Amino acid sequence: MDDVTETPITPTPPSRPSHPSLPSREDCWSEEASSTLIDAWGDRYLELNRGNLRQKHWQEVAEAVNARHGHVKKARRTDVQCKNRIDTLKKKYKVEKARVSASDGTLTSNWPFFSRLDALIGSTVSAKNPSPPLAVPLPYRKTMPALPVASPVPVAVRSAKRKRSSPAVAVDDSFFRRNYSAVAAAAAAVTENSESSRSSSESRHRDVEVDGFRQLAQAIVRFGEVYEKVEGAKQRQMIELEKQRVQFAKDLEFQRMQLFMDTQVQLQKIKRAKKAAAAGERTP
Template identity: 60%
Template sequence: MGELTESSTPKTAPPRAPPFREDCWSEEATETLVDAWGRRYMELNRGNLRQKDWQEVADAVNSVHGHNKKARRTDVQCKNRIDTLKKKYKIEKARVSDSNGAIASSWPFFDRLDVLIGPAATAKKLPQPQPLQVSSPPLALPFPYRKPPGVTVQPVVLLPQKRPAPAVDDSYFRKNYSFIAAAAAAAEEEEEEEREGSEELESSEESGEVEGMKRLASAIERFGEIYQRIEGEKQRQMIELEKQRMQFAKDLEIQRMQLFMDTQVQLEKIKQAKRSGSDDMYS
């Protein structure tokens, strides 16, 4: 009975393996990726890879491991895989550094990435300037001069030296000093007279300009007075015309009212005449 029960109980199926992920990387494909990326990274002097560079890295990986459609990698997948490896390297590097070298990383890509992106690799080493080797100049040895064949040497022409100026006797200047002083005084007097004449001319020109300005101001003032009188006369005439117009309108209105009153009186007389005539007829 018990055997029947056990045989009748359905057996549960074993758990199925997870489906294959297209972005999972094998260790061999990752090694090929790191090598291809590392070469390109060093060629660019540890600079960032561009899209065409990542495409070349993906082509290198696919040429070795891309035998089927699922195994082929794109440039985006290669870049994401390298970013994941960099994060993994930082974690391993921190763990090794915290242990002060007591433990070593068992991660197979640690040494390769440490060479490429480790602190020792990224530190820029400035080249030390080499001291200049200053050598003593070679000693010059006199060589005998030989005239080349076919070359004529022009003779050196010596220019005549300038003769020194003869000494001048200053007694000549002492003798003619009074004449020179008199000529200088006369020239100074002439300059003074010319200066005074120019000053008088300038003063006369200035006085003429002032007189002209005064005349111009007087003419402008007279023109203003004339204009003011003309404007005043114009205003007076306009006022007089306005008075005449108002008087004419007033007279016209009075005549109209007078005519209206006369018409009313005539109509009233006609009505009274009609009434009186009708009364006589009935009587």
């Protein structure tokens, strides 16, 4: 009887539905496809200096996953499905991280993706939530007697008095881990929302800058068009003035020649008149 009470009672995790027509929570992602997804997402996540991926990056991630595992039409993934799967893996990692951290190094995670996600987002999670355990148990102290595990606690306490085991502490620790995981997930969601708002603010700032450059370029184009029209009008005026100058020079030259011819005609008339007068004087 004592041996039975020494074993801490742990709740059995609910199994996934086996009916093929019902969608599973993990969206039927295999371990190999999830591994390829983490590799493709992790490369771009590091290239962006651990920043948020945009739609074009998620499309590239989906193409990388489909290139290796999308030979069947049902197995092909969209960018939205890849993003949702990464969010699910992040939440799973945060739960595992909280469980390992709460054990003070006595527990390790058997989840195959834990070490890879810890290398990618482990420092981010620890930096965002430096010391939540100090504040997590406080709101739940008043509701501790109402926990459903109250009945096995006296048996665990009696067993602890006889053989120095502490199943009651294990129950509290599991409760603490569950609440710490919830708080850690909530804090991560708040942080992701703040990062999204900051990213949208930066995107709006870039849009304003792009719009300003676009207006400047349009103003330069309009100035160039006006300048081109002014220069064209100026050239046409110069051409017209040059034509008038040439015509005036022609008219002046014609008048000079006309005056010269009239002068020559008058001189010839005067010479003929003098000759006629001289011939009349010589004839008696």
